Amino acid sequence: MRLKSFPGGLHPPDNKQFTAHKAIVDCPLPAELVIPLSQHIGAPADACVKVGDLVAKGEVVGQARGFVSVPVHASTSGAVVAVEPRPHPAGKPLPAVVIKPDGEDRWIDGLAGIPAEEQDDESLRDRIRAAGIVGLGGATFPTHVKLTPPGDKPIDTLILNGVECEPYLTADHRLMLENPERIVDGITILQRLLGVRRTLLGIEANKPDAIAVMTKACAGTSIEVVALAVKYPQGAEKQLILALIGKEVPSGGLPMDVGVVVQNVGTAAAVADAVRHGRPLVERIATVSGPAIANPQNLRVRIGTPLSHLVAVCGGAKGELAKIIMGGPMMGSAQLGLEAPVTRGTSGLLLFGPGQFPRAPEGPCIRCGRCVRACPAHILPTAIAACARLDRFDEAEGFDAMDCIECGCCTYTCPAAIPLVQAIRQAKAAILAKRRKG
Ligand code: SF4
Ligand code: SF4
Numbered sequence: 181m182r183l184k185s186f187p188g189g190l191h192p193p194d195n196k197q198f199t200a201h202k203a204i205v206d207c208p209l210p211a212e213l214v215i216p217l218s219q220h221i222g223a224p225a226d227a228c229v230k231v232g233d234l235v236a237k238g239e240v241v242g243q244a245r246g247f248v249s250v251p252v253h254a255s256t257s258g259a260v261v262a263v264e265p266r267p268h269p270a271g272k273p274l275p276a277v278v279i280k281p282d283g284e285d286r287w288i289d290g291l292a293g294i295p296a297e298e299q300d301d302e303s304l305r306d307r308i309r310a311a312g313i314v315g316l317g318g319a320t321f322p323t324h325v326k327l328t329p330p331g332d333k334p335i336d337t338l339i340l341n342g343v344e345c346e347p348y349l350t351a352d353h354r355l356m357l358e359n360p361e362r363i364v365d366g367i368t369i370l371q372r373l374l375g376v377r378r379t380l381l382g383i384e385a386n387k388p389d390a391i392a393v394m395t396k397a398c399a400g401t402s403i404e405v406v407a408l409a410v411k412y413p414q415g416a417e418k419q420l421i422l423a424l425i426g427k428e429v430p431s432g433g434l435p436m437d438v439g440v441v442v443q444n445v446g447t448a449a450a451v452a453d454a455v456r457h458g459r460p461l462v463e464r465i466a467t468v469s470g471p472a473i474a475n476p477q478n479l480r481v482r483i484g485t486p487l488s489h490l491v492a493v494c495g496g497a498k499g500e501l502a503k504i505i506m507g508g509p510m511m512g513s514a515q516l517g518l519e520a521p522v523t524r525g526t527s528g529l530l531l532f533g534p535g536q537f538p539r540a541p542e543g544p545c546i547r548c549g550r551c552v553r554a555c556p557a558h559i560l561p562t563a564i565a566a567c568a569r570l571d572r573f574d575e576a577e578g579f580d581a582m583d584c585i586e587c588g589c590c591t592y593t594c595p596a597a598i599p600l601v602q603a604i605r606q607a608k609a610a611i612l613a614k615r616r617k618g
Contacts (some may be wrong), residue, residue, distance in 0.1 A: 256339075308327065315444055337425060351464075356394050383408065
């Protein structure tokens, strides 16, 4: 059987064997939780607690600011010991609420689920927003916004993303194996809110156990599980839509332009927790892996846990560290150290020693065209990067730089080791800044 896929892309070694067979383990509480007020796309939350306050698990410590924003919550009970800028995965200190756990791990009083069937759509969306649910595949876009499409963009298809195409990461894979009912429950809530006529759950064919488990869990529902070809970036929204339903999201457009909403399987599970149990998003699954970690694992970890704690729980680092990545090796963000905390977007933490993340010295472009063939967005990485390096951002825009999904395929495949995606990111930032100025 020919599996569904998309043009372009790559086949990097998946390196999932280190953790794919390992059940999710609860990460013990750290001595201090650092909960950033900015851990989603949109306006950061405003702190609503002060030093000395006692908080319960699930209590709001940062209020949402605006529609495209969500609140943040205490991920255990304890005392607020600081409200100040702290190291953040974005690379600079950003405002955070720091909690010293009291060890009781006590939920806030009054949390309760209400049968979804007894709630109107607006109450359900409010509940999802109040729970701080964002896209857990790494995008961290507030889920309630995706569930509120404009009237002129009717949605007929819901796509669940169980692809997890980034090498090393196995958090979604384990979640599908261990909590399929939670995912299906969340999907039924999403289906109702969007009023879709079809629902597809895409999973790469390198996870046959997850395909089998989810197919069984979806039996008797209208959810169709679809096996997809193993290719990076199969899990990128536009590529997933193209592979599953053959529709191309227009240049500069969004999935809703072709009547689609895409949600990650972890997000669906979080929606079920929020609606069925009233629980805010205070923890997530993250894969800790890479050649330089002693004991790679999938951890259920509280938001705000320092990365250094994850490393300690996984047996420590094996020798000197040369590269630390939050997320996957293709699209993740390099970290300066282990001081930043886990946020809602932290799908993984990867450690590499010297020589384990090879990068040859940069050479001149040899016009081989590999970057162009690999690009799933069908743009010209080499031309855009060349414009960006000369600060010719208008020309870069003319080459459709804004359609770049920052998948990193061009950089990965370039024999001259030219940091193409970095240059394209710079061009995108300059184009966006110019657009904002008007
Ligand atoms: S140009 Fe952008 S979309 Fe194309 S391969 Fe490079 S990073 Fe991916
Ligand atoms: S892959 Fe590298 S060397 Fe080949 S055309 Fe693209 S930029 Fe040039």
